[in-house]
Amino acid sequence: MTEASASTSHLQGKEQPIKASEIDPTFKYELQKMHGSEKILKCFQCGTCTSDCPVARFSDSYRPRTLIHMAQLGLKDRVLNSDTLWLCAACFTCTDRCPQDVEVASVIRVFRNLATEKGCIPQVFKDQAQSLIETGYAYKIPDLRIKKRESQGLPPLPKGNPDTVKKTLKGVTFFDRVQKPQGERASDQQ
Amino acid sequence: MPEFNCCGLPFDPVSHETMLILAAKNLAIAEQVGLNILTLCPGCAGTLKKVNKILKADKALKEKINSHLKEAGLEFKGTVETKHLLQLLKEDVGVEKIKSAVTRPLSGLKVAEHNGCHILRPKEFIGFDDPEDPQTLKMLIEATGATCLDYIDETECCGAPSVGVSDKIALQLARDKLNHIKMVEAQALVTICPFCHIMYDTNELRIEKTFNEVYGIPILHYPQLLGLAMGMSPEELAFSELRVNAKKIVEQFATQGAKQ
Numbered sequence: 001m002t003e004a005s006a007s008t009s010h011l012q013g014k015e016q017p018i019k020a021s022e023i024d025p026t027f028k029y030e031l032q033k034m035h036g037s038e039k040i041l042k043c044f045q046c047g048t049c050t051s052d053c054p055v056a057r058f059s060d061s062y063r064p065r066t067l068i069h070m071a072q073l074g075l076k077d078r079v080l081n082s083d084t085l086w087l088c089a090a091c092f093t094c095t096d097r098c099p100q101d102v103e104v105a106s107v108i109r110v111f112r113n114l115a116t117e118k119g120c121i122p123q124v125f126k127d128q129a130q131s132l133i134e135t136g137y138a139y140k141i142p143d144l145r146i147k148k149r150e151s152q153g154l155p156p157l158p159k160g161n162p163d164t165v166k167k168t169l170k171g172v173t174f175f176d177r178v179q180k181p182q183g184e185r186a187s188d189q190q
Numbered sequence: 191m192p193e194f195n196c197c198g199l200p201f202d203p204v205s206h207e208t209m210l211i212l213a214a215k216n217l218a219i220a221e222q223v224g225l226n227i228l229t230l231c232p233g234c235a236g237t238l239k240k241v242n243k244i245l246k247a248d249k250a251l252k253e254k255i256n257s258h259l260k261e262a263g264l265e266f267k268g269t270v271e272t273k274h275l276l277q278l279l280k281e282d283v284g285v286e287k288i289k290s291a292v293t294r295p296l297s298g299l300k301v302a303e304h305n306g307c308h309i310l311r312p313k314e315f316i317g318f319d320d321p322e323d324p325q326t327l328k329m330l331i332e333a334t335g336a337t338c339l340d341y342i343d344e345t346e347c348c349g350a351p352s353v354g355v356s357d358k359i360a361l362q363l364a365r366d367k368l369n370h371i372k373m374v375e376a377q378a379l380v381t382i383c384p385f386c387h388i389m390y391d392t393n394e395l396r397i398e399k400t401f402n403e404v405y406g407i408p409i410l411h412y413p414q415l416l417g418l419a420m421g422m423s424p425e426e427l428a429f430s431e432l433r434v435n436a437k438k439i440v441e442q443f444a445t446q447g448a449k450q
Contacts, residue, residue, distance in 0.1 A: 089363070167262045
């Protein structure tokens with residue numbers, strides 16, 4: 001995903017007129033029930049999150065305040081289809097500084113989780129999920145590194161336990177999906 | 191702990207439930223053997239602290255997560271604590287003890303610190319330092335005899351979590367930090383998070399090339415700085431593994447120690 005493609009959704013979100021048909025008035029109540037976005041209606045649009053966001057400083061499109069406002073208005077599809085969601089670095093500056101205690105970073109995380117359920121998920125997360133299934137860890141440690149450890153006299157790394165990981169994650173929607181072969185995931189958009 | 195798996199943090203963006211289960215599984219394994227957890231990564235410590243607190247406070251969620259853990263014969267009870275190395279050095283070892291272990295004071299060395307986000311925020315779950323004005327790493331750096339400089343936007347993100355989504359933004363974040371560090375003429379940047387260390391160390395040369403900048407600021411991990419002050423050799427501290435050359439610092443201090 002590039003910043004160039006993200007800038008399109010910025011226009012979609014801000015400059016195209018909102019049609020009444022795309023408003024889902026129940027979206028905010030759905031969010032109120034989800035772990036992390038319970039306090040979304042407390043946001044009074046002060047903009048502390050966006051002005052303190054280090055990503056917003058360098059991005060033309062990522063604006064946490066805008067995303068929260070869109071969600072409050074019921075623009076569910078615009079929020080969940082937005083590429084900019086994935087730019088959040090999860091630094092939690094917005095969460096700590098929000099005067100209304102909205103837990104902004106957690107709200108963005110809920111948006112991302114919902115986007116994932118719709119099949120909008122950047123490749124990097126699919127790769128990490130694959131690695132988790134194979135090794136029990138999100139990142140594969142390259143053989144070269146492992147050899148390097150040996151040459152430095154360090155003990156071998158413990159082997160992960162992917163079998164018990166798979167057992168405990170059974171029934172989790174995201175996990176069940178990534179385990180299916182590529183062809184069966186028709187709803188994947190990227 | 192060979193049975194440990196990923197802490198869960200990388201999966202929070204795509205599946206909060208996956209994150210909770212992975213973290214709770216690690217906590218449950220530690221509970222089985224009755225040991226607290228020490229991590230080298232602030233992200234791992236932050237996640238395990240957070241999940242521990244969330245599940246202890248939310249009985250229904252705890253039961254739901256436990257129904258998953260049961261498949262592996264495990265149960266989360268909430269009986270162990272997690273600390274990051276930095277917190278352990280501050281609370282369990284203590285600055286005075288560290289000072290007394292220093293045999294080669296790094297006097298005259300001026301460095302900047304980068305705490306990283308997850309050792310500080312969210313305050314509600316981490317809370318052992320002030321996220322707006324963190325002091326722990328500074329105190330531990332000064333314990334080695336080095337001077338820790340203040341600079342603009344010290345507590346900001348290194349950009350690493352955005353790598354893979356937008357490399358351009360990630361590099362701009364790191365560049366911004368390096369510019370501020372250069373401004374105060376720090377001789378090195380000291381990190382405590384492995385992820386931040388990788389971000390700066392592997393990308394500094396790339397940032398110099400991409401944005402036409404000149405830094406030459408070595409990125410030392412805090413244990414390397416401490417080890418140097420404790421008289422350990424540069425080889426033991428893997429200084430040669432650093433992508434950004436730290437030769438000047440090694441020559442200034444490691445050779446000085448050899449003379450004594």
